Amino acid sequence: MANKTILVVDDEQDILDLIEYNLKKEGFKVLKAENGEKGIEIAKEYKPDLVLLDIMMPKMDGLETVELIRKDEELKRTPVIFLTARSDEKTEIESLNKGGDDFITKPISTTKLVSRIKAVMRRFDDSSEPVNKLIAHDLEIDKDRYVVEKGGKEFQLPRKEFELLFFLASRKGKVLDRQALLNKVWGDNIYVVDRTVDVHVRKIREKLGDHYIETVKGVGYRFKG
Amino acid sequence: MANKTILVVDDEQDILDLIEYNLKKEGFKVLKAENGEKGIEIAKEYKPDLVLLDIMMPKMDGLETVELIRKDEELKRTPVIFLTARSDEKTEIESLNKGGDDFITKPISTTKLVSRIKAVMRRFDDSSEPVNKLIAHDLEIDKDRYVVEKGGKEFQLPRKEFELLFFLASRKGKVLDRQALLNKVWGDNIYVVDRTVDVHVRKIREKLGDHYIETVKGVGYRFKG
DNA sequence: GTATTACATAACAATTTCTTCATTATACAT
DNA sequence: ATGTATAATGAAGAAATTGTTATGTAATAC
Numbered sequence: 001m002a003n004k005t006i007l008v009v010d011d012e013q014d015i016l017d018l019i020e021y022n023l024k025k026e027g028f029k030v031l032k033a034e035n036g037e038k039g040i041e042i043a044k045e046y047k048p049d050l051v052l053l054d055i056m057m058p059k060m061d062g063l064e065t066v067e068l069i070r071k072d073e074e075l076k077r078t079p080v081i082f083l084t085a086r087s088d089e090k091t092e093i094e095s096l097n098k099g100g101d102d103f104i105t106k107p108i109s110t111t112k113l114v115s116r117i118k119a120v121m122r123r124f125d126d127s128s129e130p131v132n133k134l135i136a137h138d139l140e141i142d143k144d145r146y147v148v149e150k151g152g153k154e155f156q157l158p159r160k161e162f163e164l165l166f167f168l169a170s171r172k173g174k175v176l177d178r179q180a181l182l183n184k185v186w187g188d189n190i191y192v193v194d195r196t197v198d199v200h201v202r203k204i205r206e207k208l209g210d211h212y213i214e215t216v217k218g219v220g221y222r223f224k225g
Numbered sequence: 226m227a228n229k230t231i232l233v234v235d236d237e238q239d240i241l242d243l244i245e246y247n248l249k250k251e252g253f254k255v256l257k258a259e260n261g262e263k264g265i266e267i268a269k270e271y272k273p274d275l276v277l278l279d280i281m282m283p284k285m286d287g288l289e290t291v292e293l294i295r296k297d298e299e300l301k302r303t304p305v306i307f308l309t310a311r312s313d314e315k316t317e318i319e320s321l322n323k324g325g326d327d328f329i330t331k332p333i334s335t336t337k338l339v340s341r342i343k344a345v346m347r348r349f350d351d352s353s354e355p356v357n358k359l360i361a362h363d364l365e366i367d368k369d370r371y372v373v374e375k376g377g378k379e380f381q382l383p384r385k386e387f388e389l390l391f392f393l394a395s396r397k398g399k400v401l402d403r404q405a406l407l408n409k410v411w412g413d414n415i416y417v418v419d420r421t422v423d424v425h426v427r428k429i430r431e432k433l434g435d436h437y438i439e440t441v442k443g444v445g446y447r448f449k450g
Numbered sequence: 451g452t453a454t455t456a457c458a459t460a461a462c463a464a465t466t467t468c469t470t471c472a473t474t475a476t477a478c479a480t
Numbered sequence: 481a482t483g484t485a486t487a488a489t490g491a492a493g494a495a496a497t498t499g500t501t502a503t504g505t506a507a508t509a510c
């Protein structure tokens with residue numbers, strides 16, 4: 001994940017600097033542009049791994065900018081995350097889903113910003129070296145050793161429990177229904193009653209505590225975060 | 226990306242073997258069929274993650290085959306890449322219109338083949354689904370997480386309430402009558418008294434405040450905006 | 451071969467969510 | 481203003497969903 005370049009496009013210098021500071025702290029390289037036109041120029045030249053794009057900008061706004069990105073053969077696959085002021089009525093964000101891969105509302109919590117960036121990058125990562133170590137809250141989930149570490153203690157979960165936890169944690173925040181979990185953890189053409197998931201969730205909670213996996217009744221389960 | 230199954234349909238055994246060899250080297254599982262009919266059969270049985278389809282084949286050609294795939298409820302979402310010797314534009318356009326997702330001309334560079342396959346799969350991978358998030362006024366309604374955020378606070382609505390809110394917000398400004406809401410949120414052939422909607426609206430208002438959903442007396446409800 | 455562990459499933463208890471209905475309040479037309 | 485239709489509200493019971501425990505079987509370790 002390190003060594004990736006992120007282009008930040010925003011007309012407010014303060015925000016540009018703030019984001020730059022936080023991303024550099026995380027090990028990203030950061031490029032800056034104060035409007036859409038310059039953003040496109042820089043993107044074409046440096047091919048960033050991800051673009052953070054403010055929606056409200058003078059001249060060329062974020063929506064126009066992303067359209068240009070999506071039309072450019074070399075840039076079209078670059079993930080774009082929008083920045084937007086919450087309760088910003090003028091920008092019809094509903095319709096913008098077409099070109100963006102996520103969006104984040106200002107004011108920005110920097111931890112949230114970084115974790116969203118990482119999540120989006122993971123989705124787009126070509127090199128696809130599988131991630132074998134997840135850190136979530138106070139858990140360290142190590143798939144190489146099939147071990148979960150928490151507060152200096154090591155927990156040895158059985159395979160299914162471990163893989164379920166790992167998968168949930170790798171989609172942190174997203175609600176996954178039982179069928180999706182079965183398909184991804186158990187395998188596509190395995191036939192198991194879907195309530196089996198419940199029992200495994202319970203065992204995980206028993207061992208690690210019940211504040212990691214949340215139940216969304218009627219929908220599925222979600223790793224907190 | 227590994228562990229995916231690819232069905233290759235081509236009438237030339239040499240090409241079948243060549244592609245199989247290269248895809249297996251990349252870690253894909255490979256199924257083979259020497260004509261469209263068999264291809265469909267195998268696809269129905271094994272549900273491959275992607276189909277490589279030669280356009281020029283005796284009996285049923287690739288275009289017919291993809292039409293059948295697109296009509297089959299279980300297969301219609303399977304990505305299809307066409308193979309063809311012809312490099313003329315008409316065929317290309319026609320095939321993409323008929324439901325292909327990409328197009329590769331023979332002779333095939335195997336690295337190109339693999340990278341195209343990966344690209345198409347990435348487009349279809351469910352992790353890169355569009356973002357299910359709405360912003361309306363000061364609400365952030367996130368269907369991935371089944372959470373509503375307002376002023377930094379997260380609200381966990383029960384399923385029906387959430388889905389009702391989401392649906393109303395996704396049609397911001399439009400008045401929807403109770404029956405329409407029931408059909409869209411509850412489902413077409415579910416029988417519940419239409420006043421049930423009222424109760425859910427009330428609960429949403431209780432939790433988030435009553436200035437989001439407006440009542441249009443004698444007609445239905447409308448998300449403000 | 452036996453003991454142990456992991457796994458899937460079923461049963462039922464606990465909980466939450468959903469639906470209904472009766473009552474009260476409100477908007478609207480006359 | 482008054483009456484009528486419609487919606488809001490409160491509260492109860494039904495339905496749905498999940499948590500939990502127990503049990504049988506398969507896989508693995510000893």
